Amino acid sequence: MKIALIAPAWHDPLWESEKEKSIFPPLNLITLAALTPPRHEVTILDESLTDIDYNAKYDLVGISAMTALAPRAYEIADAFRAKGTTVVLGGMHPSALPEEASAHADAVVVGEAEGLWQQLLSDLEDGKLKPVYRPEERPSLEHMVHPRRDLLNRDRYLVPDTVQTTRGCPFACSFCTVSRFFGKSFRFRPVEDVIQEVAELEGEVIAFIDDNIVGHPGYARRLFTELARLxxxxxxxxxxxxxxARDEDLLRLAAASGCIGLFIGFESLSPGNLKAVGKAVNRVEEYREAIKRIHDHGIAIEGAFVFGLDEDDESVFEQTVKFAQENRLEAAQFGILTPFPGTPLRETMEREGRITCNDWREYTISKVVFEPKNMSARTLQEGFNWAWQEFYSLGSISRRLGLVKKHAPILWALNLNIRKRFYHFLERIRTGNFTLPRPSLAK
Structure with missing residues (x-):
């Protein structure tokens, strides 16, 4: 069979890629390609980098989508099905809402694809395709296939080498989809399997696509030790x-193994907020010292913060940005609280009648789709906009990074790229080419 695996493109200007280059390749799709028996011909279509030819002849089209990309995934699916092509949908959003996805697909894969994908292909060849494929248990990560990186144009990605070492997360934050999709406990790849895959990679910079690479300190310690021996x-x-930051030995090993940066979910400066969302493991009183310890080992930090939690009022924006600047975070991601399907947060907000928009295109964490408790939706949106604009102002970048900080050229390039994206976001809003949801009208 001829199979096309498609990653829909972002159309939010804050997250979309330029056609010339994207940041990461679609690791999920090249892993699916590796799970596909070699008698089939597989093509990877990353819509961020290439246009989709709907007249191309495929026996099967597979599309993976997160919530904000679901409407685009459905458009692509509908267009291929209109041509008589069999379409399969999978990923975070179809797994959370398989009945919705089924209206746009011949089959839906719920959860992780290992085992299910091979069965689906066999069923399709036998004319016995089922409408929904669900796993009986979560797959083992032992002897995982190595992704088909040969199907990618490496030059089109800033970081073409991505590797996954673990799945699952024990924190189970109420707003996060990870523990629903991958489970609330960690599963690990054997360290020797990871090292073998890393040794085969071409580039010098690798992104480990883990939700928490240090979630199990013992495993992380073994992994970092072997990476350092390469x-x-x-x-x-x-x-x-x-x-x-609470484990000096683990920090030392991370740095020795080549760690140059970590994306860390601070989420909030309010202990009450952290407790409410299920992340009381974060201790606000330890934030500053933890940042210093990580920085002392030459590891950069991109901090993630959520605006719109129930204890947040309009003071949260200035407090959070000031904290991130004073602690010289190399980068930050500010997100608006978003009630994604399948999360406890959404169930709570539905009971409370606070969700004001169900257009999945707006679920980009850059738009307000619910009624906040201690501020208006407009204040939340404007505060979010201000936080990005202030943190990525040239003065802020200069004060945080300077010219002598370790990896300064890379960090300056990252910050200027983010700054460019955000101003594109604002310009699209200003010119009317991109609109924000209006909660008062969406009820």
Whole structure:
């Protein structure tokens, strides 16, 4: 069979890629390609970088989508089905709402694809395709296939080498989809399997696409030790929790293994907010010292903060930006609280009647789709806009990064790129080419 695996493009100017280059390749799709028996011909279509030819002849089209990309995924699916092509949908959003996705697909894969994908292909060849495929248990990560990176144009990605070492997250934050999709406990790849895959990569910089690479300190310690022993020195970054700052030995090993940066979810400066969303493991009183310890090992931090939690009022924006600037975070991601399907947060907000918009295109964490408790929706949106604008002002970038900080050229390039994206976001709003949801009219 001829199979096309498609990653829909973002159309939010804050997140969309330029046609010339994207940041990461679609690791999920090249992993699916590796799970596909070699008798089938697989094409990867990353819509961020290429236009989709709906007249191309495929026996099967597979599309993966997060919530904000679901409407675009459905458009693509409908267009191919109109041509008589069989379409399969999977990923975070179809897994959360398989009945909705089924209206646009011949089959929906719920959850992780290992095992299910091979069965689906066999059923399709036998003319026995089922409408929904669900796993009986979560797949083991032992002997995972190595993704089909040969199907990518490496030059089109800023960081073409991405690797996954773990799945699952024990924190189960109420607003996060990860624990619903991957489970609330960690599963690990054998360290030797990870090292073998890393040794085969071409680039010097690797992104470990883990939700919390230090979530199990013992595993992380073994992984970092073996990475440090590689004959070819690498640089890597990933997502991690602040818990790493409580373990000096683990920090030292991370730095020695090539860690140059961590994306860390601070979420809030309010202990009450953290407790309410299920992340009391974050201790606000330890934030400053934790940041210092991580910085002392030469590891940059991109901090993630959520605006619109129930204890937030209009003072939260200035307090959060000031904190991030004073602690010289190399980058920050500010997001608006978003009640994604399948999360406890959405269930709570539905009971309370606070969701004001169900257009999935607006679920980009850059738009207000619910009624906040202690400020208006407009104040939340404007505060979000101000936070990005202030944190990525040239003066703020200069004060945070200077010229002598480790990896300064890379960090300056990152900040200027984010700044460019945000101003594109504002310009699209100003010119009317991009609109924000109006909660008062969406009820």
């Amino acid at each position: 004959p070819r020195k690498i640089k890597w970054f990933s997502q991690g929790s602040l818990n790493i």
